[in-house]
Amino acid sequence: MKMHKLLLLAVACTWAMGATAQWQWIDKDGRKVFSDRPPPQEISEKNILKQPGGSAPRVTSAPTPVDGAQATAPASAPAASAPRPGASAPGAGKDKALEEKKAQAEAAEAAKKKAEEQKLAKAKADNCTRARQARSAFDSGRPITQTNAQGERIFLDDTGRTAETKRLDGIIAADCAR
Numbered sequence: 001m002k003m004h005k006l007l008l009l010a011v012a013c014t015w016a017m018g019a020t021a022q023w024q025w026i027d028k029d030g031r032k033v034f035s036d037r038p039p040p041q042e043i044s045e046k047n048i049l050k051q052p053g054g055s056a057p058r059v060t061s062a063p064t065p066v067d068g069a070q071a072t073a074p075a076s077a078p079a080a081s082a083p084r085p086g087a088s089a090p091g092a093g094k095d096k097a098l099e100e101k102k103a104q105a106e107a108a109e110a111a112k113k114k115a116e117e118q119k120l121a122k123a124k125a126d127n128c129t130r131a132r133q134a135r136s137a138f139d140s141g142r143p144i145t146q147t148n149a150q151g152e153r154i155f156l157d158d159t160g161r162t163a164e165t166k167r168l169d170g171i172i173a174a175d176c177a178r
Contacts, residue, residue: 024050128176135168 025039026032026047033039039048138144144156144164156164 022050022052023048124175127171131168131171131175135165135172138165138168 023035023038024032025043026049027039027043032049138161144161145153146156146160148154
């Protein structure tokens with residue numbers, strides 16, 4: 001039984017080794033990024049905080065502060081601020097497909113918001129029309145009936161007419177405002 005426990009402990013320890021394969025860097029906005037993939041090429045070596053295997057990258061100058069302020073590099077470390085080989089100007093390596101997807105998502109969100117606003121405007125216009133029709137029926141002086149909680153039809157008295165008229169005026173004021 002003891003052998004099974006030791007074997008289980010060994011498997012658990014080796015299983016956790018995958019968690020050490022993590023990259024950590026500071027992106028262009030000054031946020032820490034954790035990933036199992038290496039950073040984009042536009043990230044300079046001095047902004048890479050951790051590489052897989054638990055080794056920290058060699059940094060000969062001070063790392064960039066998180067608040068985005070520029071740190072002054074010592075004069076003996078001009079090579080550390082040089083971009084990595086194969087990297088072009090910052091921003092040139094951005095993924096165009098990702099930007100297009102983001103633009104499409106924003107356009108879809110705007111269209112969805114516009115459709116929701118149109119639906120709300122249509123509902124308000126419909127409520128306005130029904131409230132004005134009901135108000136004209138109340139102003140005509142004809143007897144008005146309503147159904148009470150028990151399902152019986154009752155005639156509205158003067159206090160009921162006044163209360164219903166105030167309610168209709170509130171609907172007209174809210175939904176018919178142009």
